Amino acid sequence: MVTGLVLAVDPAKIATAFANVPPGHIVTGLLIVQLQVILSALRWRFTAHRLGHDISLGLxxxxxxxGSFLNQILPGGMAGDALRAYRATEDGEGGWKRPAAAVFLERLSGQIAFFTLTxxxxxxxxxxxGDDLPKEFATLVWVCLGIAIVIAALAVGFGKARLPARLNGLKPDLMAAFWEDRAFAVQTSLSITIVVSYVATFFIAASAVGTPLPAIAAVTVIPLCLLTMLxxxxxxxxxxxxxxxxxxxxLLGFTSAQGFSASVLYGLFSVIGVAPVGIVLVLKGVLARSRKRS
Known part of the structure; x- marks a missing residue:
């Protein structure tokens, strides 16, 4: 798919965009990725603690x-999260349910922040x-807005409704992770900061390939691009x-090749930022399994 897009948007323009990427932009982008991982780990740890499953900061x-590295290199984008839940499984009472719920709700916190920004x-x-937005896209914007309002209304209703027994079991976890004892403030502050870091990384990638974006991109084209990753x-x-x-x-006055180049550089930041630690951990796991078998 990426190869087809390269041919469609003009390979020469893409090569030009990558010809003079400033080293400072690369360093900054990679450093922000480290911040994303650490803040996300803190959010996961907080969510797990709220569900009665304590995880050390180092773990x-x-x-x-x-998990982030595996999500980047394996299909579906969820394998790393599944492994996180498995490796954090409690040895005692509760089994896999608490760790799995913690991973699910931690990711949900991030998606709520993304959808809110969008x-x-x-x-x-x-x-x-105004008139610069194509009529067809303006219609799509209002349709998406309507869908968002419906989802928000359903979420409010979920909190007040009497749910079937199967779904009602989720309610205590949701309340503990997102509302009780000022959990809302912690989740909101962490998730907003993480989302801002993603947007900032995209801004840096765009600037590095010669397309400094206007401020409006922070709540328009960048969130929409990131949401497609779901x-x-x-x-x-x-x-x-x-x-x-x-x-x-x-839609912001740039070319498709410039948008493509910015997105590719963003993806490279995301992969390279977690690859060194991820590769080391994968190798350690493989070696540990080999020793157990021998």
Whole structure:
């Protein structure tokens, strides 16, 4: 898919965009990825603690590096999360349920923040863009906004409704992870900071390939590009993210090749930022298994 997009958006322009990427941008992008992993590990640790499953900080950071690396290189983007839950499984009472719930709710916290940011962008964009926004896309914006409102209403209803027994079991975990004892403040502050770091990394990638984005991109094209990574096809969001960037960048006056290049560099930041620690942990796991068998 990525190869097809390269041919479609002009390989020569992509090569030009990558010709003079400043080293400072690369270093900054990679450093922000480290911050993302550490903050995400803290969010996971907090969520697990709220569910009665304590994880040490060292374990949380280590496993989050490994999980992030595997999500980047394996299809579906969820293998690393599944492994995180498995490796953090309690030895005592409770088994895999608490760790699995902690991973699920920790990721949910991040997705809520992403959808909230995107929703804000969908509200703001039509007013900022005015006549510059194509009519068809403006219609799509309002449709998406309507869907977001419905989802928000359902979420509020979920908190108040009497649910079937199977679903009602989720309610105590949701309340503990997101609401009780000021959990909302912790989840919100961590998730907002993490989302801001993702957006900042995309801004740096765009600037590095010669397309300094306007501020409105922080709540419009960048969140939409990142949300396409949730589509469970391909590996690590590659392809869907680039297709979105190539389609959306022209709405801000840039070329599809520039959007594609910015998205590719963002992806490289994400992979390279976790690869050294991830590879070491994978090798350690393989060696440990080999020793047990021998």
């Amino acid at each position: 949380a950071v280590r496993e989050y590096y490994l 929703g804000i962008g969908l509200v703001v964009w039509p007013f900022v863009a 589509i469970p096809v391909g590996v690590g969001g590659w392809g869907t993210r680039e297709a979105a960037a190539a389609s959306l960048w022209p």
